[in-house]
Every structure is written in C-alpha cells, then in structure tokens.
Amino acid sequence: MSSEPPHPTHTATLATGDWLAPVAGHPVHAVVPVPGSKSLTNRFLVLAALAQGSSRLSRPLRSRDSTLMCEALQALGTGIESRSDDTEWLIEPQPLHGPAAIDCGLAGTVMRFLPPVAALADGTIRFDGDEAARRRPLGPVLEALSSLGVSVRGTGLPFELTSSGRVSGGTVHIDASGSSQFVSALLLAGARYDDGITVVHEGKPVPSLPHIAMTVEVLRDAGVLVDDSEANRWRVEPSQIHALDVEVEPDLSNAFPFLAAALLTGGEVTVPGWPHFTTQAGDHARDILQQFGADVALGRDGLTVRGTGRVEAIDIDLHEASELSPVVAAIAAFADGPSHLRGIGHIRFHETDRLAALATELTALGTEVAETEDGLAIRPKPLHGNVFQTYGDHRMVMAGAVLGLRVPDLVVHDAGTVAKTMPDFTARWAHMIGD
Ligand SMILES: O=C(O)C1=C[C@@H](OP(=O)(O)O)[C@@H](O)[C@H](O)C1
Ligand SMILES: C=C(OP(=O)(O)O)C(=O)O
Secondary structure (H helix, E strand, O other), X not given: OOOOOOOOOOHHHOOOOOEEOOOOOOOOEEEOOOOEOHHHHHHHHHHHHHOOOOEEEEOOOOOHHHHHHHHHHHHOOOEEEEEOOOOEEEEEOOOOEOOEEEEOXXXXXXXXXXXXXXXXXXXXXXXXXXXXXXXXXXXXXXXXHHHOOOEEEOOOOOEEEEEEOOOOOEEEEEOOOOOOHHHHHHHHHHOOOOOOEEEEXXXXXXXOHHHHHHHHHHHHXXXXXXXXXXXXXXXXXXXXXXXXXXXXXXXXXXXXXXXXXXXXXXXXXXEOOOOOOOOOHHHHHHHHHHHOOOEEEEEOOEEEEEOOOOOOOOEEEOOOOHHHHHHHHHHHOOOOOOEEEEOOHHHHHOOOOHHHHHHHHHHHXXXXXXXXXXXXXXXXXOOOOEEEOOOOOHHHHHHHHHHHOOOOOEEEOOHHHHHHOOOOHHHHHHHHHOO
16 A cells, blocks of 8 residues: 555645645745734633723734634623724623523633633533533633532533632632643632632643733733732732723734744745733744744834745744644744754643644655654655645644645645634735735
8 A cells, every 4th residue: 555645636626615725936025914812802801701890902803712702701791892893892791690501612711711700600601612622621620610619510511510609719729731721710710709719730830821921911900919929829819800991912823824934935024013022922933933043023013024945943842832833843844954842742632632633734745743742853854735634723724824835735624714713814824925
C-alpha cells in the first residue's frame, strides 16, 4: 500500500464549506484591522450582567462565542441591546433567575465562566454544548461550586445546577492545570458571593496566566478588590461591581495569522489599534514573530511586522499563550530547521486535541512532526497541497490559511468553523492578499 498522502484537491471539486486557501504570489502589504477580543468581550459581558447599573461595550466582538454568551445571559434575565450597527452593546442587569437552558457551543469562556454566575440565579439551569464541548474539562469549577453549597448534577456538559440565588462563598481548592479558565470563572462571579471567594490552585502549573491577569485587571477596573500577591492563590473581596463603559481592544490572537503573512511572504502587515499595555496573551505574537526572524515595530499606527521571506527555527515555551500554538506550528513548517513547541500539553483539551490535529494535518502536507509529552517537534520538508481538516477548531482554519500562503492546492475543510471567534476571517484574509 502506498504511504503517499491523498491527491491534491482542486477548486472544481470543493465541497460545501471547504475553502481553497489563497497562495500569496507576491509579498503581502496590507493594513488589517481586526475585531474585538473574545476574551475581553466575554469577561465584560459577565461583569456587566453582575454589575449594579447599566453598562456600555464599544466595539465588542460579534462571533459565535460572544453571541452564545449574550444569549446565555439573556436566558438568565439580563437585558442586552445592540446599537449603532452592532458596534455598541448596552447591558441592563436584572435579578438572575431560572429555569433556563444554556447552550455553550464550544466556547470555553461560556462553559467555564457561566456556572459560577448561574449559581447566583434562583432556580435550575441546564447547561449543554457541542459534542466536542462535552469532552472539555469542567470538573474543578463544578466541584468548587458544590463545595460552596450549590447543587450540581453532572461532572461536565451536560449538567444541571440549582441554587437559591445566594452563594456563601469562601475558600475553594482546585487543580487548574487543565485550564486557567477554571480560576477566571470563580473570580469573575466571586465578588457577588456573600464572603467573596479565595481560589487556591494545587497541582501542576496553571497555563495561560495572562488570561488570569486579564480577569484580575477587569475586576479591579470595575472597583472589585483582588489580591493576587501570592502565587497560585487569588482573593476576591465581596463587593458591588461598578457598571462598565469600555471599548474592547482588538483581538491580538486573531491578528496573529495576518501578521504571520508578512513574515512568510517577505511583506509588511500593520494591525491598527494594537494596545501598548495589555493583558491579552496574543501580545506574545510580537516576541514570537521576532524569534521567527521578523522585524516587529509597535508605534502610533499599530503593530507593523516586516518579513524577509526567511523563517528561523525556534524552540519556544507557549504555556502562557497556548492559543497561538496552531499558527506557530504552521509558521514553523516553513522554518530553516527543526522547531520545538513546549509547555502546551493542556491544548489536547482545547476545541479539539490540538497536538494530534496539528501533527496529523502537518504530516499530511509533508512535514515531519512528532507529538511530544507537552508539545510538538516540527521538522520542515517540502510541502504539497491536500485537504486540511479543521476538527471544528477556528484556530485550525487560521493555521490552514497561513500554510496556504505558500502551498498551492491547500483546501481548508469546514472553514466556517472560524466563526467561533472571527466570522469574516476568510473575507479579511482574501482582502489582505488582494485576492
Ligand atoms: O480566559 C480566556 O479567555 C482564555 C483562556 C485560555 O484558556 P486555557 O487556560 O484553557 O488555555 C485561552 O487558551 C483561551 O483561548 C481563552
Ligand atoms: C482555546 C480557545 O478557546 P476557548 O475560549 O473556547 O477555550 C481558543 O480560542 O484558542
């Protein structure tokens, strides 16, 4: 039997939902604005629903994850109104109540952040989500709520939670090595618990720490006292949450593949509005692209990345910015030597098993890839077209687009799945390339 991968697929045979990733036949020169941050939008929505007055979000992200968050909060009683062509959302907090059914889709922020909020609702709330979401870990959040006296039936999706609408709060001990979102979830709602909340992590290191720093930052900005002075322990004092009037920063993780296009084509891409101070993990893109050999400049106009077309191999720990891993792996497939991605064992439980997905799909294009205990070892080889499977994972679509810049006949399967965080990704991508 031949070990050759399947034949390249051509436009004529494209199945519904498949997308022929455009090859950049020239250096890409573009200014690419990107929509608001998923992580900030969904945190602001939660805080606004728990706040003491009406809030306003400017430039929120409209995507599957944020729409699910809006719908879930509305199901619990919160008023949310979209204005000015969806560039402004007004949030009117109301007493939270059940019964309600919450669809989490595949959104980690919805499935993790909302159970501690639902514990503040009077009644029974049922949670479910996509088939793939049922495989994503949730136990530590549900066990923490149980230990605070909330009745929880189930250990992951689907599950049911029943509360009187009051939570005593106190100290919870959890293992958050599977996801930083377990900690963020409990902190976000904790100010509304009678005694606040103290979260103590016990276990292997917590991944994605910038995301917890973001949670602490948005809580403090809303007037909540948070003590994060000790490693692996966070204390949120009981207090009211001030209403918000905030503009959402652009999503820096979603900007990353566009910036990578400058590196890979020897072009120049600017993302306007890149914040000079931010807790977004996507800000690591600056350092990562520099390590790959790009020239990176943060100025008044935004972040500008210039490439030479040459990509240097890297050895990188992505534990803090694991959501960038799929695009980092795609870039590494063009490097001038073997690269190592480390510290990302937990992404086996992201939207899909990302280590397996990347290893399988990069191998099918011709790369030599080995899955390690906590990452990937990538040895670049000449690449050829193929169908690039995406496993319901928006970041696999982005990785496929990056690979397609230099690989003809690369067909990204189910490209619509990118709507999780960026519904118009393929249109923006084509526009950037001038397709
Ligand atoms: O809190 C958040 O907004 C997120 C936290 C991180 O999750 P993990 O800690 O599970 O990696 C990150 O990967 C995810 O994309 C968004
Ligand atoms: C891991 C991710 O998402 P989620 O918020 O669903 O965990 C991601 O966006 O890469």
